[in-house]
Amino acid sequence: xxxxxxxxxxxxxxxxxxxxxxxxxxxxxxxxxxxxxxxxxxxxxxxxxxxxxxxxxxxxxxxxxxxxxxxxxxxxxxxxxxxxxxxxxxxxxxxxxxxxxxxxxxxxxxxxxxxxxxxxxxxxx
Numbered sequence: 094x095x096x097x098x099x100x101x102x103x104x105x106x107x108x109x110x111x112x113x114x115x116x117x118x119x120x121x122x123x124x125x126x127x128x129x130x131x132x133x134x135x136x137x138x139x140x141x142x143x144x145x146x147x148x149x150x151x152x153x154x155x156x157x158x159x160x161x162x163x164x165x166x167x168x169x170x171x172x173x174x175x176x177x178x179x180x181x182x183x184x185x186x187x188x189x190x191x192x193x194x195x196x197x198x199x200x201x202x203x204x205x206x207x208x209x210x211x212x213x214x215x216x217x218x
Contacts, residue, residue: 128154128155129155129206129208130153130154130155130161130199130200130201130206130207130208131152131153131154131155131199131208132151132152132153132161132163132197132198132199132208132209132210133151133152133210134149134150134151134152134195134197134210134212135149135150135152136149136212137211137212137213138212138213138214138215139212139213139214139215140214140215140216140217141188141214141215141216141217142216142217142218143189143190143216143217143218145187145216146185146186146187146188147185147186147187147188147214147216148183148184148185149183149184149185149212150181150182150183151163151178151181151182151183151184151197152181153178153180153181153199155201155208160177160178160179161177161178161179161199161200161201162175162176162177162199162200162201163175163176163177163178163197163198163199164197164198164199165184165195165196165197165198166195166196167186167188167193167195168193168194168195168196168214169186169188169189169191169193188214188216189216190216190217190218191215191216192213192214192215192216193213193214193215193216194211194212194213195211195212195213195214196209196210196211197209197210197211197212
């Protein structure tokens with residue numbers, strides 16, 4: 094009877110140990126969920142005439158290969174635009190006369206890292 098009790102206790106302790114040890118061993122291991130997200134926006138600077146749109150090609154890579162969450166601030170006082178895309182695409186925006194600096198931010202759908210790019214538009218008469 095004592096041997097059976099000892100055997101049950103040993104099996105129970107080993108089972109608990111095997112369940113807890115891996116979670117403790119890997120609890121602080123934090124790695125990326127894929128390759129880092131990258132955003133590149135071209136052209137970086139453009140001159141346009143009043144009454145025309147500025148156009149950019151937005152290149153996205155890394156992360157979980159999309160979809161990506163993108164936030165662009167057009168620098169002209171309009172609200173920042175938030176949207177989701179799975180790959181490279183073209184964006185446009187209308188500007189009045191002036192010089193405007195844009196900021197672009199992208200992150201992968203699973204959250205995590207961000208990448209930034211910056212562009213400039215000069216709109217003249």
